[in-house]
Amino acid sequence: MSAQPTASLFIGGRPVEGQGADLPVRYPFTGDVIATLKEATVDQVAQACAAARAAQPAWAALAPVQRGRILGRAAAIILDRNEELARLETLDTGKPIQETLVADWPSGAAALEYFAGLAATLTGHTIPLGQDWAYTRREPLGVCAGIGAWNYPSQIACWKAAPALVMGNTMVFKPSEETPLGALKLAEIFIEAGMPPGVFNVVQGRGQVGAALVGNPDVAKVSLTGSVPTGRRVYAAAAEGMRHVTMELGGKSPLIVFDDANLEDAVGAAILANFYSSGQICSNGTRVFLQEGIKEDFLARLAQRLREVRMGDPLDPNTNHGPIISPAQAGKIRDAIAAGQAAGARLVCGGPGEGAFIPPTVFADATDDMAIATDEIFGPVMTALSFREEAEVIARANGTGFGLAAGVFTQDLTRAHRVVAALEAGTCWINTYNLTPVEMPFGGVKMSGLGRENSAAAIEHYSQLKSVYVGMGGVDAPY
Numbered sequence: 347m348s349a350q351p352t353a354s355l356f357i358g359g360r361p362v363e364g365q366g367a368d369l370p371v372r373y374p375f376t377g378d379v380i381a382t383l384k385e386a387t388v389d390q391v392a393q394a395c396a397a398a399r400a401a402q403p404a405w406a407a408l409a410p411v412q413r414g415r416i417l418g419r420a421a422a423i424i425l426d427r428n429e430e431l432a433r434l435e436t437l438d439t440g441k442p443i444q445e446t447l448v449a450d451w452p453s454g455a456a457a458l459e460y461f462a463g464l465a466a467t468l469t470g471h472t473i474p475l476g477q478d479w480a481y482t483r484r485e486p487l488g489v490c491a492g493i494g495a496w497n498y499p500s501q502i503a504c505w506k507a508a509p510a511l512v513m514g515n516t517m518v519f520k521p522s523e524e525t526p527l528g529a530l531k532l533a534e535i536f537i538e539a540g541m542p543p544g545v546f547n548v549v550q551g552r553g554q555v556g557a558a559l560v561g562n563p564d565v566a567k568v569s570l571t572g573s574v575p576t577g578r579r580v581y582a583a584a585a586e587g588m589r590h591v592t593m594e595l596g597g598k599s600p601l602i603v604f605d606d607a608n609l610e611d612a613v614g615a616a617i618l619a620n621f622y623s624s625g626q627i628c629s630n631g632t633r634v635f636l637q638e639g640i641k642e643d644f645l646a647r648l649a650q651r652l653r654e655v656r657m658g659d660p661l662d663p664n665t666n667h668g669p670i671i672s673p674a675q676a677g678k679i680r681d682a683i684a685a686g687q688a689a690g691a692r693l694v695c696g697g698p699g700e701g702a703f704i705p706p707t708v709f710a711d712a713t714d715d716m717a718i719a720t721d722e723i724f725g726p727v728m729t730a731l732s733f734r735e736e737a738e739v740i741a742r743a744n745g746t747g748f749g750l751a752a753g754v755f756t757q758d759l760t761r762a763h764r765v766v767a768a769l770e771a772g773t774c775w776i777n778t779y780n781l782t783p784v785e786m787p788f789g790g791v792k793m794s795g796l797g798r799e800n801s802a803a804a805i806e807h808y809s810q811l812k813s814v815y816v817g818m819g820g821v822d823a824p825y
């Protein structure tokens with residue numbers, strides 16, 4: 347099984363071979379090497395940034411509707427080839443094909459379509475000042491660097507490229523070293539859709555290639571999806587050059603289930619909030635707070651439904667739980683499971699699993715200070731905590747440095763909105779979980795990040811305002 351691309355990088359509208367270290371790409375299910383890429387050297391990162399800088403003025407000078415049209419064509423190509431692209435995404439990530447067919451490229455295409463439509467609506471304001479007046483121009487930032495995580499590689503590339511490009515910026519994108527294949531396809535599709543060379547470039551490599559990109563003097567903005575420790579480093583490096591940032595980082599989000607909730611729906615949401623994509627989702631609600639009266643019923647029903655999980659070959663359409671991205675990540679998840687057991691939490695179901703697979707794992711009777719309740723595991727591990735009262739659960743839900751997402755299950759309308767208003771999280775769900783339509787802003791507060799992706803809000807993070815004061819009369823100088 348091979349997924350070898352034409353070349354490792356994409357610079358100035360064409361595939362270019364990397365001149366750096368080898369980057370083997372393994373299919374997480376078998377561990378087989380399906381492609382061997384080469385990292386970009388620091389010089390090649392600079393070439394990609396120079397190509398993006400050279401392409402930017404002409405790209406920005408197009409009418410917005412022309413840029414939108416190209417993004418729209420790219421979305422149509424993606425949707426047309428969704429099956430082939432989903433297969434590649436499954437090989438790259440190990441995620442079940444039943445997920446990649448609906449959640450990865452289709453979500454990327456939706457972002458391209460959304461921002462394509464928004465393109466022609468982006469305007470400044472006029473400000474009346476009596477005789478004089480002022481206006482604002484919403485202008486691009488220049489070259490934007492995008493850096494991705496491995497869990498949703500193609501979706502992340504599209505979510506970053508769409509608002510950036512539609513605003514007249516150009517981009518150099520570095521996918522995660524674990525999942526380098528999808529972004530190269532996106533670069534090809536953009537060219538096929540009529541995008542000028544140099545508008546979207548791809549470089550490959552590990553953290554130090556990302557660092558070279560962040561520090562490149564041509565780069566005006568950095569948008570990172572990754573962990574909090576990486577986010578801290580990238581934000582600090584970007585600050586050196588006063589670069590704009592968007593930070594989509596990790597979480598340990600609360601999912602609060604009150605005793606009046608529809609139990610079956612809440613159990614379903616807990617499954618989606620913990621085990622979809624083998625739990626490798628930033629916004630997962632991994633601290634599930636259960637009101638005391640329903641705790642045991644909830645856990646019993648959850649364990650029952652989890653028995654129906656089908657782990658196995660990700661390319662089998664019946665498989666709904668795939669392998670973990672890498673042996674290193676599986677090892678970290680197993681360490682977290684062992685720490686939960688050592689700390690005395692009750693293992694309701696699951697456990698360390700075998701090889702690349704870790705089954706849906708549920709801990710109960712945990713306390714807020716256990717590592718399984720404080721640290722992001724980024725795997726299929728849910729921690730159930732019990733609570734008595736609303737004020738108590740709000741305080742405990744907020745008792746974390748993270749603030750990416752949160753969910754509330756209750757039939758009480760006023761309580762749902764009251765609790766959500768009190769939660770320190772950038773993205774909240776009431777009576778559902780983990781839905782991230784392109785129409786809705788997505789992002790975190792506190793250590794989980796800065797800026798927003800998706801929706802018109804994303805445009806603010808890929809543009810800057812120029813204010814223009816227009817004098818309509820004489821100039822009255824003091825001397």
Ligand SMILES: NC(=O)c1ccc[n+]([C@@H]2O[C@H](COP(=O)([O-])OP(=O)(O)OC[C@H]3O[C@@H](n4cnc5c(N)ncnc54)[C@H](O)[C@@H]3O)[C@@H](O)[C@H]2O)c1
Binds near residue numbers: 554573576596790
């Ligand atoms: N908020 C979100 O939208 C979102 C979405 C998906 C994943 N995540 C988070 O991502 C993490 C998992 O992904 P990961 O393990 O790939 O994250 P990571 O932080 O290890 O790596 C993210 C990216 O940053 C690059 N990188 C590493 N060091 C760098 C440096 N010094 N300078 C520039 N780039 C550098 C990596 O090569 C990779 O491309 C989890 O914490 C998860 O919650 C967040």
